Amino acid sequence: MLRDITLGQYYQTESVVHRLDCRVKLVATLVFIISLFVVDNIWGYVLAAGFLAVCIKLSNVPFKFMVRGMKSILFLMLFAMVFNLFLTPGTPLITIWKLTITMEGVVFAAKMAIRLTLLIIGSSLMTLTTTPNHLTDGLESLLNPLKKLKVPVHEVAMMMSIALRFIPILLEETDKIMKAQIARGADFESGNLIQKAKAMVPIFVPLFIAAFRRANDLAMAMEARCYRGGEGRTKMKPLIYQKRDYIAYTVLLLYLVCTVVVGRVLPI
Amino acid sequence: MSIIKTDHVSYDYIRHDEEGNIEGKTRAVSDVSLNVEPGQFIAILGHNGSGKSTLAKHINALLLPTEGTVFVDGNDTAKEENLWEVRQSAGMVFQNPDNQIIGQVVEEDVGFGPENMGVPTKEIWERVEESLKAVGMYAYRKHSPNKLSGGQKQRVSIAGVLAMHPKCIVLDEPTAMLDPNGRKEVIRAARALNDVEGVTVILITHYMEEVIYADQVFVMDEGKVVLQGTPREVFSKVELLKQLRLDVPQVTLLAYELQKAGLGLPDGILTAEELTEELDKLRKR
Known part of the structure; x- marks a missing residue:
């Protein structure tokens, strides 16, 4: 029974997202997280959520698998929300005993909840569609300049x-x-x-x-077996970008530009 | 020219106390000289602690001799610049299959050796395919090693060494942790390598049944080679083997006891077929 445990909760199925180069998925996750913190208004979040929804749809992973990852983090989220709700200074809305809920607090807590939810679902989409093996390969290749x-x-x-x-x-x-x-x-x-x-x-x-x-x-x-570190080593399965990977990068860039424009420049 | 030659090799394990001072020495291998010709199937026998595994590690330059020299394909293993060539020409398979498989997929593990040697990608795939086919594990190439049986894992390990195109494979008690079926599988694979691919095989074991096909058998005790010869020659010395706490194959033992009881059987009978044949001859006389 114990030998069937797999780490990183990979979900085996056939889809475009699964076939993408692991480096694309790593970069996309990073870009998505950054975009969540750049965005400052409701339309930006709508755009981010829409982008994520399309990705999930393309990945063929059932939505309930994404939500499963949320359960473990629910407590942390509630904790952060409650603190933000009561401890943000600003215009008071309701006062219970010594605690005051402020207008700013409500807005901040709401933003926080949306950000965290999108962030967790976004990153679990990556782990669900990439094997741990590919993940390490991709990380090695991306961190190569270091x-x-x-x-x-x-x-x-x-x-x-x-x-x-x-x-x-x-x-x-x-x-x-x-x-x-x-x-x-x-x-x-x-x-x-x-x-x-x-x-x-x-x-x-x-x-x-x-x-x-x-x-x-x-x-x-x-x-x-002649292992002597990374020097002079060849790869049995080298990472090579395909056409779909370049398309994915282009889509990603478009998404980033859109969210920055919508989320920063447009008025609420 | 011999593929492996050890020239008066001795090796000491040095024990250190907590401050790192030398506490004592144990001589694990003492004054061993042997010659292995290309294409031979060699067996090294000995009970636990006889120094056979220590000797095996010398052939792969994992250990360097305290005294004497080891030559692998003409290269002195003690020389730093020969290290990678030595390790490539003499591959090694260890006892515990779980502790020598690196990849998470069978084919990736077999590719590990060639990757380290800097073989181009396309050739790695060719080598992986041919090695897995040679040990009969090609159908499992996409499997996780954790889900294979012990014998299958050990065959994957052999394929992993084979993919490096070695001239010689050292199998260090490859069957010690396997069940009888797994043992048969591994020995069959090793013999096939020797017969079909012409790779020199050095099998280290304490199971007598595994050495009857060998061209040459070396018996070790307390670090020394005490007996050497063809399996027939070695197994005819039943009393000496018993003294060395080694078991003789059952058939050989039976023939020996019959011979002692007065039947006119020849020395060193190795298989059941041989024994029945000889007994038949006796009956007809």
Whole structure:
């Protein structure tokens, strides 16, 4: 059961958005987030929401998957909204006891909620349509210029993809260790939170030891297969832009210009 | 010219205490000299701690000898400038399949070696295809390695080494963690490489059944090569093997016991077919 867990909640289906180059999707997400913070009026948000809706439609991912990602962040959003509602100075609207809701507060909280919602749905669209593998590839390729500043881009990307590969293996290992401990009378179910946390210690110690051993073995296996960092390495699956990727970039640029014009220049 | 030559090789594991001072030495390999000719199928036998894995790591330059020299395809492994050539000509497959697969998709893992060597993209794909076909895993090329069985994973590891076009493959106890079926699969793949592709195979194992097809067998104990020869020669020395805490294949043991009981059987019978044939001959006489 544990081995079926996939990270990054990739949704397997066939669509234009899935086929786009991962770099395009990363850049698009970044541009979309920036546009959300540039926009300052209702028409800008409408435009952003419309753009997102079209992307979702094109991606063939059911909308409920997007909303699922929202649930975990709901609490944080409410928290931020309440604080903004009460603590923004300005013209008072209602006063309850010592707390005052101001006109500015309402506007600010509303903007905040819209921004956060769009931001989360927008970025989860990327993770839903891109495999973790492609994501690391895309990041490596986009961050490539940083190599000139001695940032170990290739190494970080390699570590990320190895981590992704080992998540299911370590999960399975945890499962095995837990079962072995339960078989010998360990109790992970009862007691309060602190007791439960304490009961986890005998799991973590062997898990860490095993992980270090695996890391050591893997490093040796990589060296045996001539791994020597990113220098002089070729790619089995190089990232090459297709026609659709250039079209996507053009659409993205148009979108950015439109939102800036509409969201900044037009009066409310 | 021999593909692998070790010349009086010894290796010490050095133990350090907490301050980093040398606490003691353990001699894992001691004065081993052996020669492997291209195209041979070599088996190195020995129980746990006999130094066979340590010796294997010398062939890939993962370890460098404390004394003596190792030559792989004429290159001295101790020389820094030979390192990548040595690692390319002598590939290595390890014991635990999970700890040597790097890719998240089978074909990507097989492509890892050629990628490191700087092979052009188009050729990587050709090599991946032919290597996966050679070990019979081509149908699984798009699968995640986590969903394969142990034997299949180990075959992917072999393909990963094969894609680097090595002259020699060292298999360091590749079957120790597998079930009997997986063991058969891996050994069959290794033999096919040797027969069909002509790759030199060095198989390190403690399972006797796996070495009967080898051209040459080396038996190690306490870091030394104590016995060498063809499987038939080695297995005819049943008493010595027992002393070295190694099991003889069941058929060989049976033949040996029959021989001791007074039946006129030849030495070193390796397979059940051979034994029945010999027994038949005896009956007709």
